[in-house]
Amino acid sequence: MSHESVLDLVGNTPLVRLRRLTAGLAAQVLVKLEYLNPGGSVKDRAALEMVRAAEAAGLLRP
Numbered sequence: 001m002s003h004e005s006v007l008d009l010v011g012n013t014p015l016v017r018l019r020r021l022t023a024g025l026a027a028q029v030l031v032k033l034e035y036l037n038p039g040g041s042v043k044d045r046a047a048l049e050m051v052r053a054a055e056a057a058g059l060l061r062p
Contacts, residue, residue, distance in 0.1 A: 006038045010048045013037060 003009060015030045022029045037044040054060045 007048065009038050010044045 013032045013034055014036055015032055018029045018031060034040075034042040039047070051060070
């Protein structure tokens, strides 16, 4: 899969099911691999939305 921009990767954090750790339990446990976000942080989505809002409000200039 290819992407046009690194920004396309924000918000598409992969989930991994923990099968061995939860063997024998009725619950399904998933973990988000936030370190795979472009900035390596859970804060990527919030930061991108703040920048987009500031651009839309005319608060940022090139």
